[in-house]
Amino acid sequence: MTLVVATLLLFFAGPFVLWPLIRTPDEGEDEAGR
């Protein structure tokens, strides 16, 4: 149950955290995924 909640929260946090990658033109960097 805890894991489910944690995973959900991480999905919500994802876009916020990765925003600079999404916004900036890709420079050949890997998307440092979760």
Place this chain on the structure above:
Amino acid sequence: MILAFLGSGALLAGLVLAAFSALLSFWAGYAENGVMIQVGRRAFYATAAMILVAGVLLETALLTHDFSLAYVAEHSDLSTPIALVAAAFYGGQEGSLLYWTLILGILGSASLLASARIGLRLAAYSAGIMAAILTFFLVVLVLVASPFDVLQITPPDGLGLNPVLRDGGMLIHPPVVLAGFASFAIPFSFAAAALLAGRSDAAWIAHTRRFALVAWGLQSAGLVLGMWWAYHVLGWGGYWGWDPVENVAFMPWLATTAYLHSSQVQERRGRLRGWNFGLVMLAFLLVVFGTFIVRSGIVPSVHTFAVSAIGPWFFGFLGVCLLFSVGLLAFRAGDLKSHAEPAPAVSREGAFTLQNLLLIGVIVVVFWGTMLPLVSGMLGQQRVVGPTYYERAAGPLFAALLALMAAGPLVPWRHAGAPLWRSLRWPAGAFAFLLAALLVAGVRSLPALLGLSLALAVAATVVYEYARAAGRWRLAGGGWSRALALVMRRRRHYGAYLAHLGLAMLVLGLAASHFWQQEKDVTLLPGEQVAVAGYTLTYAGVQNRELADHSELVAAMSLGGQSLEPARATYAGLGGQSLTHVAISSSPIADVYVVLAGTNGDGSASFRIFVNPLVSWIWAGGAIIILGVLLGNAGERRVGVAPVAARVRSPVGAS
């Protein structure tokens, strides 16, 4: 039940984000990859948000009396006043750890947001280190000491807060002192980042100093509030016992006090860099060390801590931090050497260097006293030291520091000449005046004579500096706007001197109440009087009062026109044991402090009465210190130095 799952989920998510932020920030800082640095930083903010969510959930669980959570059941019950239920958040092991982590997340985020000027790599490494510290705390919170553990069966009511803790002081002191402890991690992170990156500049100094000041301010407030709470609640007439818990709060404060002064030398002349890095890191190491020894129960203390599971974790963390800090300092030892000429011994720089040595000396004294039980216990028969040791060993060092505080602000940065000796007349005169007055009054105790006279000298120097400023202001034409402009231009300067004045007041209060406390035990029948140190108290009688969660035996006494009501409170769950509610009549001159010890069969009541001179000066002095810190530093400060050219700017601006 739901709250527990949401809470532990939030903590787990926070842990993942913190670890991610740490790893990414270090890598991206090393590679100077602006975009990834931003991602790492955002992960840090997201971690802070997760911890905040967890915090809100825990507080909600407490306020809604959700006893399915073990933590809520252990630290509150239905009859506890709601304010104390809310305060239970930080009242227990797991909750106080969560609170600490929360402060770290919030202050850390604030420090990152404010770090726009200090250079990308520095900011990235700082974020990485702070994230690493957060990761440790979150690991402990998730794996070892979770506030969200659920009970098999939900009890109908909780255990409640221990009656001794049911006091207003519980609301203020712990959150402030815990926040203080947590905040020392910020300057540590920035210092370590600068050592890692191999660079530091004026903007970095200002930034690190600012957050060291935040930590120092919080810890000062926490220490004074702790003393105030002990004085008002515990009923032994005192406020400081040199207990390990008190000592570990004191030591980081000492190290940071040294740093705040010594960093000025680095700002001005680029010297004492090694000292400054060392002091900032020492403060944090002392915090981790302190947390370890008080939460592991390995040193006897009046604040009992069961030998808990988190002890070994903090021991390990302490080891890691120690290795990391020493390693970094050794690695960069060469770069820390300054190329500037050392100033002459009698100079502001000399004074600050001496101050560093003396404060380290005090830390050594306190550290040794705290650790003696552990060391002696390992080598043979366990021994402890009491207040006498601290007074004898640290007393002379404190006296030297006071003398330095009185003279230091008047000593110029460079060559000290005739003007110095002229201005030193003022503190010297104040010293001599009070010394003579005390001697005439019959005081023969050397610590009292020196402590009080030196504290007055410190105050005299501050007044002199303010008077000189006022003189300059009047010469320049006077007027409110000019006064404001003059103060604002040297705000940090005047705020610091105000803090000095507050400290002088505090020392005067400490010395007077310590050396000249009077005490009397007396048993009185209704109508009888007793005189203590010139104060006459009349006892009228006792009565019983019933309150929501306890009953009180209240003694009615009068002091002049004032009424005092010392009481004993009996709580149902304590098996007949009663607690002291002290009655205090405060005035700027002295406190009359009355404890009701109990009643006797013949209708008489027994009291213990203290007269504590100048105690209120301690609290007033503490408030002035905080005022000085706030006035001197609130708001944005412009860093006067142009940014270093070789800084990598992120393409879309730092976030």
Place this chain on the structure above:
Amino acid sequence: MIRWGIAMAVVAACVGYLVYSASGGSSEYYLTVSELRAHSPTTGDVRVAGVVQDDVQRSDGGLHLRFTEKDGTASMLVDYSGTVPDIFRPGITVVADGRLGADGVFHARALLAKCPSRFSTTPYTS
């Protein structure tokens, strides 16, 4: 630079002297009741830790206390006048600071009782 080295050495020596002389004079042994019974030191005050037993006697309106402190098998009668910590009652651990009199009674000049456990991670039991 040498100047500062000397200053540091001087301060270090002073601190060392202060610590040494102050702790020599004012440190006390910290014992359990059994240890005190086994070999009682004759000079100076000691601190003795033990658990308060059920026979607490208060007199003088609460200003005077007499109780038995016990640890394991050894027990000791303690006589104390002064502020009694609020948490004091049978069953708690208390540290008495004082010395063992010729009458076999421990005359305490200070009593330290541990504050309620705020940081215990023992699981909830009723």
